[in-house]
Amino acid sequence: MKYLIVSLFWKFLVWPLIGLFVIWIIPYELDVVERSMIMLMTTVPMAGNVVIIANQLDVHPEKAATAVMASTLLALISVPLFIGMS
Numbered sequence: 001m002k003y004l005i006v007s008l009f010w011k012f013l014v015w016p017l018i019g020l021f022v023i024w025i026i027p028y029e030l031d032v033v034e035r036s037m038i039m040l041m042t043t044v045p046m047a048g049n050v051v052i053i054a055n056q057l058d059v060h061p062e063k064a065a066t067a068v069m070a071s072t073l074l075a076l077i078s079v080p081l082f083i084g085m086s
Contacts (some may be wrong), residue, residue: 003033003060003063003067004066004067006068007046007067008070008074009069010076011045011046011071011077012071012074014045015042015043016039016042016043016078016082017042018042019038019039019042019043019082020039020085021040022038023035023038024038031063036083039082039083039085040079042082043075043078043079043082043083044075044079045068045071045072045074045075046068046071046072047068048065048079049070050067051064051065051068067069078079
């Protein structure tokens with residue numbers, strides 16, 4: 001369970017905050033589409049290829065599948081929220 005909390009913390013809190021920081025430090029004015037794209041790239045769920053790679057390397061594929069599923073469910077809420085913030 002710890003791996004899931006840590007992975008979701010990084011995926012849905014740290015990366016979006018980094019995206020907001022990048023938007024804030026860019027020296028020129030970004031339009032709405034550019035800000036939305038940065039936030040979308042930081043908030044989309046984990047890719048399914050994580051499970052494939054974990055399976056091929058035999059490194060806890062069940063944990064990878066759980067993390068991908070949880071991030072996909074959490075993305076239903078976080079993606080619209082963070083895009084609205086950008």
